[in-house]
Amino acid sequence: MPLLEARGLAKTYSEGGESIEVLRGAGLVVEAGDTLAIRGRSGSGKSTLLHMLGLLDLPDAGSVLYDGQPAPTNDRAASAFRNSQVGFVFQFHYLLDDFTAEENVAMPAILRSGKRQRSLAASRDLLGQVGLGDRLGHYPSQLSGGEQQRVALARALVNQPRVVLADEPTGNLDSEHSAEIISLLLDMNRTLGQTFIIVTHDESLAARMKRVMLLEGGVLRPVGD
Amino acid sequence: MNALTRFYLERFLLSRRRCWLRFDTLLTVLGVVISVAALIVTFAVFRGYETALKDAILGTNAHAYVFAWGEDGMTAADVDTLAAYFEGRPEVAVFAGLVSTQAMVLRGERQHGVMLRGIDTEAEAMPTRYADYITEGRGRLVGDGEAVVGASLAQSLGLSVGDTLRVVSPLNAKPSLMRLFRLQQRSFRIVGLYRSGMHEFDSRLVVVTPAAARPFMAGSGEFTWVEVKLRADAVDQADLLALKWEKDLGNSYQVHSWIFFNRELFALITLEKWILFIILSFLVLIASFNVASSVSTTIIEHQREIGIMKTFGVTNRTLHNIFLGRTVLITALSVLSGEFVGWALAQVLTRQNFYQLKGDVYMLERIHVRFDVQTWLLVFVVAMIIVTTASLLPLRRLGRLQVIDVMRNG
Numbered sequence: 297m298p299l300l301e302a303r304g305l306a307k308t309y310s311e312g313g314e315s316i317e318v319l320r321g322a323g324l325v326v327e328a329g330d331t332l333a334i335r336g337r338s339g340s341g342k343s344t345l346l347h348m349l350g351l352l353d354l355p356d357a358g359s360v361l362y363d364g365q366p367a368p369t370n371d372r373a374a375s376a377f378r379n380s381q382v383g384f385v386f387q388f389h390y391l392l393d394d395f396t397a398e399e400n401v402a403m404p405a406i407l408r409s410g411k412r413q414r415s416l417a418a419s420r421d422l423l424g425q426v427g428l429g430d431r432l433g434h435y436p437s438q439l440s441g442g443e444q445q446r447v448a449l450a451r452a453l454v455n456q457p458r459v460v461l462a463d464e465p466t467g468n469l470d471s472e473h474s475a476e477i478i479s480l481l482l483d484m485n486r487t488l489g490q491t492f493i494i495v496t497h498d499e500s501l502a503a504r505m506k507r508v509m510l511l512e513g514g515v516l517r518p519v520g521d
Numbered sequence: 522m523n524a525l526t527r528f529y530l531e532r533f534l535l536s537r538r539r540c541w542l543r544f545d546t547l548l549t550v551l552g553v554v555i556s557v558a559a560l561i562v563t564f565a566v567f568r569g570y571e572t573a574l575k576d577a578i579l580g581t582n583a584h585a586y587v588f589a590w591g592e593d594g595m596t597a598a599d600v601d602t603l604a605a606y607f608e609g610r611p612e613v614a615v616f617a618g619l620v621s622t623q624a625m626v627l628r629g630e631r632q633h634g635v636m637l638r639g640i641d642t643e644a645e646a647m648p649t650r651y652a653d654y655i656t657e658g659r660g661r662l663v664g665d666g667e668a669v670v671g672a673s674l675a676q677s678l679g680l681s682v683g684d685t686l687r688v689v690s691p692l693n694a695k696p697s698l699m700r701l702f703r704l705q706q707r708s709f710r711i712v713g714l715y716r717s718g719m720h721e722f723d724s725r726l727v728v729v730t731p732a733a734a735r736p737f738m739a740g741s742g743e744f745t746w747v748e749v750k751l752r753a754d755a756v757d758q759a760d761l762l763a764l765k766w767e768k769d770l771g772n773s774y775q776v777h778s779w780i781f782f783n784r785e786l787f788a789l790i791t792l793e794k795w796i797l798f799i800i801l802s803f804l805v806l807i808a809s810f811n812v813a814s815s816v817s818t819t820i821i822e823h824q825r826e827i828g829i830m831k832t833f834g835v836t837n838r839t840l841h842n843i844f845l846g847r848t849v850l851i852t853a854l855s856v857l858s859g860e861f862v863g864w865a866l867a868q869v870l871t872r873q874n875f876y877q878l879k880g881d882v883y884m885l886e887r888i889h890v891r892f893d894v895q896t897w898l899l900v901f902v903v904a905m906i907i908v909t910t911a912s913l914l915p916l917r918r919l920g921r922l923q924v925i926d927v928m929r930n931g
């Protein structure tokens with residue numbers, strides 16, 4: 297049974313009498329341990345699709361299934377699901393400004409386990425793995441863009457989610473830093489078998505994924521092989 | 522409150538950044554601080570006035586007064602009867618017969634109406650705190666020619682200890698046949714000054730021995746009334762005791778307590794206190810609008826932060842708690858600072874000398890303040906409820922916020 301399945305996702309935005317059909321029956325199947333790149337023109341609906349897969353947004357029609365079961369739709373259940381099963385990474389390394397790197401990474405773990413010390417320890421461990429072991433007490437404003445993105449990645453991984461959804465995670469980084477992030481992701485995939493779905497424009501990143509799909513005209517289709 | 526909410530709020534309050542100490546936050550809560558300070562000052566002054574007045578009334582007066590029927594006052598036999606009754610009563614601390622009458626004092630062209638009292642100042646204990654209020658000279662009157670005078674009275678007459686005071690019966694007093702031939706004018710040597718803080722006494726009291734005061738009495742009795750001082754734990758039941766004694770004594774005497782004489786006064790003070798409290802609570806309410814609107818702003822400013830937290834699984838409910846918690850913490854801090862500012866202001870009020878109360882209106886001249894835990898708590902709870910309730914409405918925005926739109930493109 298696939299880890300994640302999307303069937304006939306549709307989404308239409310209407311604004312000021314004009315309506316834009318962003319998704320018209322997009323579907324995909326992702327097995328556990330897969331790495332998938334999603335490409336597409338700007339405005340084609342990649343972010344919209346990713347939010348639906350992560351239960352941040354609801355489709356007008358169609359469904360998202362995890363382990364063959366329809367994903368929860370109410371706030372409480374969907375939040376708990378996101379907390380334990382999904383990790384998000386965004387293009388703009390979103391961190392909480394008033395918290396240190398260590399605290400930022402620990403938050404999803406505190407939310408999940410309720411155990412602060414253990415969560416902070418896990419956070420330090422993970423920040424060490426992404427090469428920021430000496431920046432634990434720094435605030436986001438004291439970190440470079442690449443460093444912030446590595447903190448965000450650590451936060452996405454701290455609860456060992458089964459699937460990581462990344463929206464152009466290297467879009468804002470120079471090639472050296474993006475290579476760093478990519479190797480980190482692939483490392484995780486190899487060692488922990490985590491599933492990655494990555495929206496990207498970055499050719500080199502897409503090329504290193506097992507599968508690539510293109511979002512065009514509101515539907516997804518495989519690229520290459 | 523879950524572990525993340527606790528963690529967030531603790532960091533919010535204690536982290537090195539101290540984001541709540543920012544200038545705009547301080548500006549927002551200024552209204553709360555000021556209105557709470559006003560509440561505290563007002564309450565402290567009223568409570569202070571209330572207690573100081575009660576203290577002064579109970580110090581200058583006895584707790585209960587026993588009068589004979591008719592206008593002649595009490596005979597020595599009356600006083601003996603009462604003494605026999607009070608002697609065994611556990612609630613009675615001290616009692617004494619006393620002469621009290623109106624008289625005039627003369628000093629050159631000036632004349633003053635005074636309260637002339639004949640008191641046994643050599644008694645072991647007295648029904649009032651007379652001895653505590655002697656600020657100059659001595660309170661004990663050795664001979665019939667000595668007097669103690671209220672300090673303000675002495676000042677307005679330009680007299681001090683050692684000077685002579687001339688006392689006459691008021692011209693309009695109706696002298697009885699018996700008294701017609703008695704002395705109606707007498708000079709006394711001032712041996713002490715009396716200052717209680719009660720304007721009425723300080724500006725009108727002349728104390729002499731009972732024997733010296735008797736000729737000025739209108740009636741034929743020996744004493745005007747009998748004063749009773751109660752034991753401390755019985756003071757607040759004075760009105761009930763008065764009724765009981767009256768009955769025990771077969772209604773031959775009238776008994777009135779200090780409560781009877783001052784009931785309306787204290788009721789009025791209490792009423793004024795609560796009216797002011799309600800009015801000033803409206804100030805807190807107005808200040809709370811400011812806080813509420815800043816909650817809206819905070820939520821908009823933190824949209825990105827809210828979005829991030831949602832992506833890692835924070836529920837709307839927890840977000841609500843977090844932002845409510847921020848508001849409650851900031852409000853609590855501002856209410857506490859308001860209470861502190863109010864306390865400091867009240868201290869200044871009691872120590873200043875620019876403004877004094879009008880003694881003839883307020884009975885006391887100094888401003889007194891008094892704080893008690895109940896007041897702190899009451900103001901704290903009322904202010905917290907008002908401000909927190911006002912910020913609940915903008916917090917409902919959280920549920921409707923379209924965070925994913927913010928997350929989409931930075």
Ligand SMILES: Nc1ncnc2c1ncn2[C@@H]1O[C@H](COP(=O)(O)OP(=O)(O)OP(=O)(O)O)[C@@H](O)[C@H]1O
Pocket residue numbers: 309310311316318336337338339340341342343344345926929
């Ligand atoms: N809340 C909304 N209201 C109206 N239109 C919206 C809304 N959200 C998204 N859209 C539109 O839907 C389309 C798809 O947006 P989306 O962000 O998913 O595209 P994208 O593929 O991620 O683009 P990019 O590569 O630039 O990030 C866009 O045309 C966008 O303007």
Ligand SMILES: [Mg+2]
Pocket residue numbers: 342343344463929
């Ligand atoms: Mg996008």
